[in-house]
Amino acid sequence: MTNQRITKRGIEALQCNGREFTVWDDSVTGFGVRVRPSGAKSYVVVYRAGAGRGAPVRRYTIAAVGKITPEHARERAKTILGSVAHGQDPASQKTTERGTPTVSELADRFMADHVRAKRKPGTAEFYRDILDRIVKPAVGTTKADKLTRFQTGKLHSSLSATPFQANRVLAVVGSMYAYAGRTGIVTEGTNPARGIEKFKEDRRERFLTGDELERLGAAIREAETTGIPWMVDESNPNAKHVPKERRLTKISPPAAAALRLLLFTGCRLREILNLKWDYFDADRGVLFLPDSKTGRKTIILNAPALAVLNGMQRVSAYVVPGDDPEKPRHDLKRPWEAVTKRAGLSGVRLHDLRHTYASFGAAGGLGLPVIGRLLGHAQAATTARYAHLDNDPLRRASESIAGKIAAALDGNRKAAVAPMRKLA
Template sequence: MAREKINKRAVDALTWRPPGPPQQFLWDTVLRGFGVYVLASGQKTYVAQFRREGRSQRVKIGPHGPFTPEKARAQAARILGRVAHGEDPAAERRERRAARTVNAVADEFLADHVDELRKPRTAAEYRRIVDLHIRPALGRSLIREVKRADLASLRADLRETPIMANRVLAVFGSLWSYSARVGDVEADANPVRGIERYREQGRERFLTTVELARLGVALEEGEALGLPYAIDETRPTAKHAPKSENRRVKLDAFAVAAIRLLLLTGARLREILGAKWEQVDFERGILFLPDSKTGRKPIYLSAAAQAVLASLPRVEGNPHIIAGVKEGAPRADLAKPWAAVKRAAKLEGVRLHDLRHSFASFGAGASLGLPIVGKLLGHSQAATTQRYAHLDSDPLRRAVDAIGATIAAAMDGSKGLP
């Protein structure tokens, strides 16, 4: 437990060191019970800690910046002085917090919890769900007064989008758990509990060998000649458009390579778009990602994937494999090129993420084993890979063939019996 006089120099030098707890503390040697903690994000917060009725309690004073060490120490002294006179600042704080609205708790939840502990894209999705669904329905309600019936009603309102309805319940459950940790409500009273989730239909789509062939043709044609595009013939400007046989748009090499790599590696879109040349080990055939949805992750590169990388030029000043238009930045997305490729290859309803599913389906279908497929995909839980179990049909085929052959042989042998 680190102890030092808390001043600006000490607080500026305070850093979070892995591995360790989410909050790492520095306690003051001048005022007992006064401290400051740092998060992995670098955010620092002053606290006052004391014992009352045999229990250790902690009251948050405020963040470093708005609070200087001197101002925070003075506030801590007032809090600890009230405790010495028999008052309970923590209980008073809980009473004030219990009167907070869902909006107020959500503001703190998003800033102090989600933005600090979730990856940026996940945090953005949390914020979208809170702003679009939770605030309009429950924002003005006191957090302590939200009932299961309120959430059941919100779930019913979203019945046309069952997946979103389930996500809303999950986010509110997380918000309530946070609220319980900071003393607003009781964890056991979480109103999300007991509300049945909508059944979610699987959205996996696997490309067949015929579809893969069409995809390959579309990619080659798009890069070499361009893919055809349509125009609205009813518009006044349509007469100035090129003739139908000349309406083609070429795909840039980086977009084509990204689509090929998605299919050949089973990687996620952002993993490929964000990958850098320095992360590629050509000798071992591995792309080492320092961070991904599931943490550090190696992406294994087949000979075909390495050939795609070898065909790409390196853009001076841009470290990314899939270079974007902006200097030094990766390509932002593949929405337009994928729409054109999908249309040309007649892959109606196929999403970019389905290329990942297709990679997994071929691995499972080849009886490589679900643990191996899961490792290639970077799944952190075996249950995630289990969705592909039904594709692993070769062992069953071999088994049924063996059983059938044995039965047939026995039946054929019976012809010679008396």
């Protein structure tokens, strides 16, 4: 071991001699350059972790030579030695940090140990997409305990064009860190998503009117019988090769039935696509779902829904089978796209059929608690989104106010307001 002023020129002059050796700086005690047998050079600082000769000796690697300048390394060494003087053990802390997973590693453990075991498949897939597509590419290499609110907020802001997705990123990150805190991966209570203001989300509800429902019904009937004609893009060079007899879009009877069941029951898409004939009790007119988004669920079937189910052929264990009869149909994207385009309902989603079912109930004065039970809502707040459609109390109030105003205008301020005739 030798002592000299560590400079760039001095480091370049150091030659490997087949064994490891260290050259120490003559101005900062404990700071030096280590040269390995391979020729690799790195800045190090050596200190005793504690007081007295019995205290263990620690070696802290600052950085590889070439990554930072000797002056920068010397200042880092002074900082490290200063923390040692205040009772800290930087080398031990660094070793502990190496055991802390990165955000990507935490995400993988979160998915494997928690989400896939305790969340429904659809929810698990949603979490996986958010983490793999958005979170990992942005902050995946950061140590889990080092992810800051600033980094998370910056990621959230970068998704401003899709506010719903941006807010779901905060929710997933928050859930992941709650898991990390419970399992001791990070300090409990650590949540880099806490306190970040969410974007305002526009309401996504879309309610079909009576006229729109009439057009949708006609499109479904056409699609399952004669087929919906579709226009060929003549500018496409392959268009001329499309056989004319194939220029009709037809949907299968099970797909048409699924669309009607979504409207008649207000069910979620997966509740219909994963429906088995075993869940259908025709005598009592109910569906007994062993599992749904909110757990076990009983669906009261009305006459139109019963007519749809009773008119279907049982060719599989599933009411709406896929190409493989042993499995349910995966989605209704193609038939839904065909019938909505034919009906002129651009932008209407399948989930809007559930909103439409609820909107007709609310507008009919059925009351939000009843609608909530029909839809299987676990929280009353979920049904409250339809409160503005429950206009029966508002209609009575409006009639009362206008009646008094009309009486005053007619010069009969003391006239009794005639009771409102019950609407049919």
